[in-house]
Amino acid sequence: MIRASLVTAVAFAMIAVPLHAQRGSPSRVAVAGSITDFSTGNPLIGALVEFPALRRQTTTDANGRFAIQSIPVGRHKMVVNQLGFKTLVREIEISDGGFLYIPMEPDPVMLKG
Numbered sequence: 403m404i405r406a407s408l409v410t411a412v413a414f415a416m417i418a419v420p421l422h423a424q425r426g427s428p429s430r431v432a433v434a435g436s437i438t439d440f441s442t443g444n445p446l447i448g449a450l451v452e453f454p455a456l457r458r459q460t461t462t463d464a465n466g467r468f469a470i471q472s473i474p475v476g477r478h479k480m481v482v483n484q485l486g487f488k489t490l491v492r493e494i495e496i497s498d499g500g501f502l503y504i505p506m507e508p509d510p511v512m513l514k515g
Contacts, residue, residue: 428498434469435502437462437482446506449484486511 433453437446445466452459453473462468473496482490487506494502 428475430472430474431496431498432469432471433473433496433502434467435504437466437468437484437504437506439487440505440507443505446484446487449482449487449506452481452483453478454481455479482506 435451437449437451438444439446445464446462447464447466449462449466449468450459451462451468451470453470456473456478458470458473460468460470475496475498477493477495480490480492480494482492482504484506486508488509490504490506492504
């Protein structure tokens with residue numbers, strides 16, 4: 403009985419150590435940033451920020467800021483769209499922490515009518 407408990411305790415310790423080590427380096431993080439007009443520096447409200455392969459997206463707030471939770475650490479394609487601006491497609495490295503500053507180049511749209 404005591405021997406079985408000791409074997410169980412040792413087996414649990416061997417499993418618990420690798421799990422604890424994984425907590426030290428997160429595999430998913432929050433991605434946050436700010437989208438601005440390249441020419442004026444003004445924040446872009448309502449810009450669509452997405453990670454297409456992950457099926458994750460959000461829009462910027464009144465200050466041009468966004469946040470997307472639970473993005474896997476590593477390289478991912480990010481796409482930013484806003485009417486009147488060139489679509490930005492960028493491969494970025496996601497790691498723990500940090501803040502993305504993304505200026506977008508204007509691309510005026512002519513409306514007919």
